[in-house]
Amino acid sequence: MKSPNIRTTLPGPKARKLIKQDKTYVSPSYTRYYPLVVEKAQGLWVNDVDGNRFLDFTSGIAVCATGHCHPRVVKAIKQQADLLLHMSGTDFYYMPQIVLATKLASLIKGKGGKKVYFGNSGAEAVEAAFKLARWHTQRELNIAFFGAFHGRTMGALSLTASKMIQKKHYNPLVPGITHIPYAYCYRCPYNLTYPKCKLGCVDWVEDTLFRTTIPPEEVAAIIVEPIQGEGGYVVPPPEFHKKLNKIAKKYGILYVVDEVQSGMGRTGKMFAMEHFNVNPDMIALAKGIASGMPLGALTARSDIMDWEAGSHASTFGGNPISCQAALATIELLEEGLMENAALQGNYLMNSLGELQNTFECMGDVRGIGLMVGVEFVEERKTKKPAREWRNEIIKRAFEKGLLLLGCGENSIRFCPALTVTSDEIDTCLSILEDVIKKVAG
Ligand code: PLP
Numbered sequence: 001m002k003s004p005n006i007r008t009t010l011p012g013p014k015a016r017k018l019i020k021q022d023k024t025y026v027s028p029s030y031t032r033y034y035p036l037v038v039e040k041a042q043g044l045w046v047n048d049v050d051g052n053r054f055l056d057f058t059s060g061i062a063v064c065a066t067g068h069c070h071p072r073v074v075k076a077i078k079q080q081a082d083l084l085l086h087m088s089g090t091d092f093y094y095m096p097q098i099v100l101a102t103k104l105a106s107l108i109k110g111k112g113g114k115k116v117y118f119g120n121s122g123a124e125a126v127e128a129a130f131k132l133a134r135w136h137t138q139r140e141l142n143i144a145f146f147g148a149f150h151g152r153t154m155g156a157l158s159l160t161a162s163k164m165i166q167k168k169h170y171n172p173l174v175p176g177i178t179h180i181p182y183a184y185c186y187r188c189p190y191n192l193t194y195p196k197c198k199l200g201c202v203d204w205v206e207d208t209l210f211r212t213t214i215p216p217e218e219v220a221a222i223i224v225e226p227i228q229g230e231g232g233y234v235v236p237p238p239e240f241h242k243k244l245n246k247i248a249k250k251y252g253i254l255y256v257v258d259e260v261q262s263g264m265g266r267t268g269k270m271f272a273m274e275h276f277n278v279n280p281d282m283i284a285l286a287k288g289i290a291s292g293m294p295l296g297a298l299t300a301r302s303d304i305m306d307w308e309a310g311s312h313a314s315t316f317g318g319n320p321i322s323c324q325a326a327l328a329t330i331e332l333l334e335e336g337l338m339e340n341a342a343l344q345g346n347y348l349m350n351s352l353g354e355l356q357n358t359f360e361c362m363g364d365v366r367g368i369g370l371m372v373g374v375e376f377v378e379e380r381k382t383k384k385p386a387r388e389w390r391n392e393i394i395k396r397a398f399e400k401g402l403l404l405l406g407c408g409e410n411s412i413r414f415c416p417a418l419t420v421t422s423d424e425i426d427t428c429l430s431i432l433e434d435v436i437k438k439v440a441g
Contacts, residue, residue: 001423002045004401004431005053011035012050033391033406034398041068044417044424046403056403057428059417062229062261062371065288066332067417073291076328080321087320089118090313096323103330104299107270110279113302118295118318122260122286123151125296126223128312129256129282130155130174132300133221135307137254141219143205145182146189147231147408150223150258150284159223162230178214180205182228183236186364186375187383194237202243216251221282226272229261232408233373235366241276254281254304260296264288265333265418267369268342275368288418291329295322337418344420345369351429352414358433361386361440372414373407376440385410389440393432396439402431 011019015037039049044067046054059065066073080096089097097118105114117128133142142159144150149162158174160166167173181189183201192200210216222244228234241255248255257280262272266288273280281304286296295318349365349372356362356374363377376393378384387410394404394412407413416424 001427002053003427004055006399006401007052008050010052010399011037012048012052014049018049034395036398036403043067043070043419052401054398054401054403055424055427055431057414057416058403058405059288059415060292061287061405062266062413062415063287064292065264065266065418066291066329066337067419068292070291070328070332070419072332073325073328076324077293077321080324084320086316088315089318090315094320096320096327097318100297100318100323100326103327104285104297107330108279108283108299109274110301114299115302115305117298117300117305117312118323119286119297119314120294120316120319120322121151121296122258122284123153123156123296124314124317125260125284125286125298126150126156126159126258127153128296128298129221129223129258129284129300130159131312132282132298132305132307133223133254133256135311136304137220137252139218139220141176141178141214143209143214143219143222143253144177144179145224145228145231146179147182147184147228147234148179148223148225148258149228149230150225151260178209180209182224182231182234183240184228184232184234185237186234186366199237199239199243202240202247205244206247210251216253219251219253221254221256222248223256223258225258225262226276227262227267227368227371229371229413230407232375232411233367233371233413234408235368236276238276241273241278245278245280256280256282256284258284260284260286261415262371264329265338265341265369266371266415268338268345269369270333270338272368272371289329290322290325293319293322293325295319295326333418340420341369341418344422344425345372347422348372348414348420348425351425355429355433355436359436359441361389361436367414370414370416370418370420373411374414375408375411377410386440392439393435396435397431400431400435402428404432 101116150159282300364375376386
């Protein structure tokens with residue numbers, strides 16, 4: 001069985017040299033949590049430039065859904081590279097974009113036809129949703145959520161409310177957006193308890209927001225993540241989206257769902273919203289859609305995607321190689337990876353649940369499929385966020401050859417490739433246990 005193999009001090013000599021060069025020439029705006037300089041990767045295993053081997057439970061921020069360099073994805077990329085690298089779907093037609101749009105449209109549940117707009121990233125998919133909602137409804141206002149992350153371009157950033165550093169010095173942003181509390185039941189912003197609360201957070205939208213400050217007939221869209229990602233892997237109660245969507249429908253407001261992180265099989269279903277039994281009006285997709293090739297997509301009901309030629313486009317959006325990588329990815333998801341995500345996700349959740357019995361600092365374990373988060377607290381009773389412990393656990397896990405990422409203020413996310421095996425989960429958890437014991441045991 002494969003295991004992590006750390007042969008040098010970290011960072012090793014080659015990594016140290018490259019990091020020094022990076023500091024001179026690369027933008028300092030990136031958040032690097034630990035000094036990993038990647039050379040190559042396969043499946044869940046990442047090699048750095050000094051020959052150290054790591055087990056990757058980040059999948060490149062929930063992107064490499066089929067594992068690093070899945071042979072079928074690589075083959076599709078190589079075949080397409082021999083045929084056509086670029087022509088621009090903005091001004092010309094080409095087969096991979098049309099075939100992928102047809103496939104994506106067929107995956108979206110709900111009545112009526114669907115259409116797809118292609119961009120290059122999650123932010124671009126959200127940006128397109130934001131603009132299309134205005135175009136279609138001719139309304140100016142939008143509702144988004146505290147804790148939400150929708151990207152960093154000015155429109156998407158205006159919808160984002162995750163960390164202050166993402167917005168600092170960038171004002172004024174796009175006006176007309178109201179952020180409201182998400183159903184973060186572990187720390188209910190209204191101090192209520194589910195299910196006794198009967199989802200008072202949703203009632204508040206109609207009873208307070210729409211009665212006092214926001215005329216609902218001026219709201220174009222509610223933009224929401226099915227499960228909050230960067231905000232802390234926060235899973236809302238089962239009825240949350242249904243109830244909120246009902247209010248949206250009552251006032252002709254579009255329900256726009258950001259599945260950039262939660263979509264493409266990660267939760268064991270193609271789209272996380274399927275767990276909540278809601279058919280959204282639009283879905284923003286990116287990250288896992290093309291196993292690492294840059295691609296963003298916005299799907300919408302055909303009657304909603306009614307903008308005119310020239311109203312929105314992107315030179316590189318829907319690049320033919322990215323589209324072929326997406327088609328290969330979707331095939332793999334449907335052939336068994338989605339099922340594996342559900343199966344191994346359960347195993348991961350149960351195993352983390354067992355660890356939680358040992359460690360007081362694991363305040364909350366939550367997730368669906370392979371979108372799993374653990375919130376670290378100083379003590380269960382006060383729920384005081386243990387941010388330093390969380391950071392130290394991630395750092396020490398790296399030193400032992402396990403790649404993890406944080407999310408929210410004090411959580412760790414587990415978002416491995418959908419190819420993950422139970423042996424790989426066991427390896428991850430044995431390192432995690434060891435590290436937690438040392439940091440906060
Ligand atoms: N939306 C969600 C839910 C995300 O998690 C992210 C990225 O983390 C984005 C949008 C932005 O995607 P990108 O970084 O590709 O622009």
